[in-house]
Amino acid sequence: MFIRLSRCNLSCGFCDTPYTWDWARYDPHHEARWQSVAELAEWAGGHSPRLVVITGGEPLIQQDRLLPLVDVLIADGRRVEIETNGTIAPTPGLVREGVQFNVSPKLGNAGLAEDHRIVPAALTALADTGNAIFKFVATEPADLAEVAELEERYALAPIWVMPEGTTTQAVLDRARQLADQVIARGWNLSLRLQVLLWEGERGR
Numbered sequence: 001m002f003i004r005l006s007r008c009n010l011s012c013g014f015c016d017t018p019y020t021w022d023w024a025r026y027d028p029h030h031e032a033r034w035q036s037v038a039e040l041a042e043w044a045g046g047h048s049p050r051l052v053v054i055t056g057g058e059p060l061i062q063q064d065r066l067l068p069l070v071d072v073l074i075a076d077g078r079r080v081e082i083e084t085n086g087t088i089a090p091t092p093g094l095v096r097e098g099v100q101f102n103v104s105p106k107l108g109n110a111g112l113a114e115d116h117r118i119v120p121a122a123l124t125a126l127a128d129t130g131n132a133i134f135k136f137v138a139t140e141p142a143d144l145a146e147v148a149e150l151e152e153r154y155a156l157a158p159i160w161v162m163p164e165g166t167t168t169q170a171v172l173d174r175a176r177q178l179a180d181q182v183i184a185r186g187w188n189l190s191l192r193l194q195v196l197l198w199e200g201e202r203g204r
Contacts, residue, residue: 001049003040003069006032008058010085013111014137016166016200020057037065041072053081053102060088067093074098086134087117089125101132103156107146109139109164123154135160135190139174141181148185159187171195 006028008021019026044052052073059066059082066082073080079098082090086105103126106117126132134156136147144161151159161182163174171192182189198204 001044001047001051002053002055003044005054005056005059005062007061008056008085009061009087010058010106010110010112010117012106014109014139014164017057037069037072040069041076044073044078045076050077051079051081053083055083058085058088060084060090063088063091063094067091070094070096070099084126085117086123086126087119089122090129095129095131099131101126101129102135103132104135104137105150105156107136107138107143109137109143118150120154123150123156127154127156133158133160135162137162137164138178139164141177144178144181144185147187159185160190161187162190162192165192166195166200168196168199 004017004020006020008015011022015022019031054066054069070080074096079100081100081102082094083102083104084090086103090101103123105123106112108114110117127134134151136143136150136159138144138147138161147159147161150156161178163171163178165171165174175189175191179189194204
């Protein structure tokens, strides 16, 4: 199950959740609401999945407030994955057994300057946790050269490549273009299962 937080420190051109941060287009009072750790823990406790994915937006913007939530979830026997764009180093309290970081550094295809989307100290800190995977959104095979450069520069592993797309056809078309080269490089290919099943339906 997912806990989605609002606010982000990036503004990627292909972002499929702009309602979490783009307050020029979306009303934050409509899209987001304040909830306490106790409320979130109670909600999670009422559902059966043992894996809780904390996503965004960019969750590590609020990481100090995540510490007590993660404590409660792990004490309840849950596993926690925190999705992040890799520009903020995790606080030591989050680097613990039972927590995995799903790090998605942004490539040039996001339409952002490199010094804004790639923060070396943060990537190194996340790689050094020993509990991180690195997932890159690719729009075409040419993007994979940039992935390989980042992999070598920051010793990132394991690598996952996800085709960009918000429709079933777009995801499948890009996956077919990427698959052979991803496999040849010894990486993993990740399809966007929620898009294949439900396309852009919110709340899925």
